[in-house]
Amino acid sequence: MNALTSSNRAGFQQATRAQLLGLGLGPMGEIAAARDRLREALAGLQELGDSGTAKRAERLARQLETFEPSVTLIGQIKSGKTSLVNALIGQPDLLPADVNPWTSVVTSLHLHPEAAGFTEAASFQFFDEDEWDRLISGGGRIGELASRAGADEELEKIKAQVAEMREKSRQRLGRKFELLLGQQRDYGYVDKDLIERYVCLGDEPDGDDPDVSDEQGRFADITKSADLDLQCPGLPIRLCLRDTPGVNDTFMMREQITIRAIRDSRICVVVLSAHQALSSTDLALIRLITHVKSRDVIIFVNRVDELSDPKVQIPQIRASIAETLARHKGPEDAEVIFGSALWASHALEGRLEDLPQASADALLDWSEQADLSQILADEDTHDPVTLAWGLSGVPQLQRAVSGRVAEGLAHATLHRIGTSALNLSTAISARHHVSSGAVDVTKLGKLERTAARARLDEILTSQAEALRTAFDSILAEFSDRMDRVQASFLDRATASLIVHLEKHGDGSPWTYDPAGLRMLLGSSHKVLARKSKATFEAATQTVRDELATLYAQAFGLGPDQMTVAQPPAPDVPAPVTLGRTIALDLNGSWWKRWWLHRRGYKAYAASFHDLIKAETDPFVDELRDDLAQGIRSTALEAFDSFLAEQHSVFLSLDEMAQADPAEMRDRMAAAAPSQSTELLRKTLDILSEYAT
Missing domain, CATH: 3.40.50.300 (P-loop containing nucleotide triphosphate hydrolases)
Structure with a gap:
């Protein structure tokens, strides 16, 4: 020594x-570096965008901080x-x-x-x-x-x-x-x-x-x-x-x-x-x-x-x-x-x-x-x-x-913020394109302004409703599946109890492993997670495709000029509530007393069924009413934020398209210094890293 x-x-x-303390924090240092680059890009958006874009970029920056x-x-x-x-x-x-x-x-x-x-x-x-x-x-x-x-x-x-x-x-x-x-x-x-x-x-x-x-x-x-x-x-x-x-x-x-x-x-x-x-x-x-x-x-x-x-x-x-x-x-x-x-x-x-x-x-x-x-x-x-x-x-x-942290939550957070920011920066680039008058939109079958706005509202409203309906169906199916799993478990456990009583009588206590119930409920959760993610991704893809068509029809912006980045599907929390202790996990004196207080096989079976149902109801209910509803709420909130973001982008482009071209060019020049093109390019490059 x-x-x-x-x-x-x-x-x-x-x-x-x-x-x-810093010896083992290398990956977190990499997160900090990535955050700083993304922070730089968001600052660029606040400088380049209009007031609406600046506010959204500021909100994303707060989330990052x-x-x-x-x-x-x-x-x-x-x-x-x-x-x-x-x-x-x-x-x-x-x-x-x-x-x-x-x-x-x-x-x-x-x-x-x-x-x-x-x-x-x-x-x-x-x-x-x-x-x-x-x-x-x-x-x-x-x-x-x-x-x-x-x-x-x-x-x-x-x-x-x-x-x-x-x-x-x-x-x-x-x-x-x-x-x-x-x-x-x-x-x-x-x-x-x-x-x-x-x-x-x-x-x-x-x-x-x-x-x-x-x-x-x-x-x-x-x-x-x-x-x-x-x-x-x-x-x-x-x-x-x-x-x-x-x-x-x-x-x-x-x-x-x-x-x-x-x-x-x-x-x-x-x-x-x-x-x-x-x-x-x-x-x-x-x-x-x-x-x-x-x-x-x-x-x-x-x-x-x-x-x-x-x-x-x-x-x-x-x-x-x-x-x-x-x-x-x-x-x-x-x-x-x-x-x-x-x-x-x-x-x-x-x-x-x-x-x-x-x-x-x-x-x-x-x-x-x-x-x-x-x-x-x-x-x-x-x-x-x-x-x-x-x-x-x-x-x-x-x-x-x-x-x-770096591979999981940090990556997901940077990806989510980067995707939203990329949509904002793409919109800024599109505004420059629209204000320049580089495209003769009349040759592209441009939609009349009222029709374009009506189409936008139709897309946003119908897709929001469609996603809510889809999640209602997913959660109803999840609830039915859990009820079936619980009922099947109770039937199997009660049948096992009867077999034990017929073979050994009521002189020796009986135990039953609830691992099968947890496994089947965990499997139901995996199905819920998979369907939730697939449904969210399909909904955002539909919105992306329909908006791409609308941006082309309304403003003459092709895929190379106005790309809508899809937000990532929110992560689904693990079903850790399944680790909750229930009666079958314990074999204390309470169980011996329960065993001794029964009289007759039917009394054992009925009493056991009621006991275990009362014990398992809370975490079945929590999976259905807390975790599953939380998954739905998180997904809908992320989807609504995506729709609001695109609504703001469309209105900004619409304002630009309806204004006098010469006036708008002057406004754009006044709002952005001569180096704005380079700043925008740099911002787009940074954000593209985090949106993929």
Whole structure:
């Protein structure tokens, strides 16, 4: 260890925190460069276009500036997930790293590149009264399950735990308790004490302990979510990291919040402990990631610093994780990264000499085996701080996240904004062409102005209605298919129960795997996604073709002079709600009580059917009423924006075509300097890169 720590202070001076944090962010740097080029093109549009074009370009520029991809971290309790988040943002002590699972909060860290004048901020949202009452009266999801199963004793235990939790909250908050529900508190700063007050319960106050504040965890029980705005050294673009509660939340009161966070983020980092890795006891964790694209799942095995022989144990752990995922049909080929948030934290603070001896020995052991060529290729691997940072796995995780952001959401966002901007720039070019009077439109069968406008309205109105009708049909078909899948599953499960009773009687409890239901519902989602994308693309293609004809007839603009770029079909969120825990996933005491309270085969069958239908209805309804409707709304919003864009373009060209040619040439010359042609060409070239 002496060789590794003798020059760590000098190494820390050479590799600043920003340099360390920037080692794995290369792909994000490429995103930033692409954003800057697109920003330049949008500025050109604002300079070249009329007021309508300038406003639309400004709106696109705002979308570009506020682009913030998000990554959700989920994991086992005691996996060091929060410590890893602290390392990723370069602040090892910011978030409380030892959180009680039923008081932890979904914490969204909105990270900004360093900039002068930036102000940190924090916002905390409390549960509303209905959400809190659901927990108190029913004991959360576990309480609902116990109640449906008739496990009265189990339900009473849960209610007692919740009552104790509520009483502690009342003691902390006094008469303001009910008034705070549904409220939000905002602050113009961020510090550890503020976060602990809202996010972590901490220890009970002890009058004899001066280090424990009465404020610690004051609002944690009723806090639903936390949003923190921070600067992150070395970060090229904005990024959101979501730290979620552990998946084994006592009452499952935050399970749905975690599921929603995963769905909204797309990229999911699963944090495991090297001592626990992944086992059959983590089925709830596997269920949450099974329906996320394998490419968007990254597994980070933390706490390798606690392994006695990392060189031998890490390959064994990797093989065990792969075997467990394969056995339970988890994501295939998910990237697995090994590391230590502890090593990363000590590297960031330049105090490797403070590592526990066992951790330092593990670091040296792993350094002999780990391949750092991809991450530290251009760095001094003899510098102990940089070496420890590389071995921590954090830069490898950064690179994995950056790559997925670049290939996924960033590419889609740049493509969408670039396509809209290209349509605006093409329209500017067409206006120049129309104002020049270069084409004798009378020879092209030019439409009379009123007829042209009527045709435009007909195209836009009919196609908007056609797409809505098509999506109504798609969603109705999706709903019918899910109902059939659920009914078929219930019939099969009930039949299996009867067979078990006939063969074994009611002396031995029976179990049934709901994986088949999830698989069939997931298949229905794939059909929905495929049809939604195809329908959107067909609708935009129809509009494109019909407008091309109209532009030619109304203004004499051929395909080489007025090209309409199709907007990309919006991405369809993954059906992560299928990872929701249901009765058949659990085999606690409630199930034994349900089993013992039945009398007769028909009672078993009828009661089971009702129980599982009540359990599966919520996520079937969510797929139908939330996810599917969300897909429809997003697609229609994107389509309406495309139509509005083309409506504005047509009116701009129409104004140009109806004006006196000489007057319009003078106006164009006054509005655009002599270098406008070159600027327009450059703008079109840039936008063409992002619209393909």
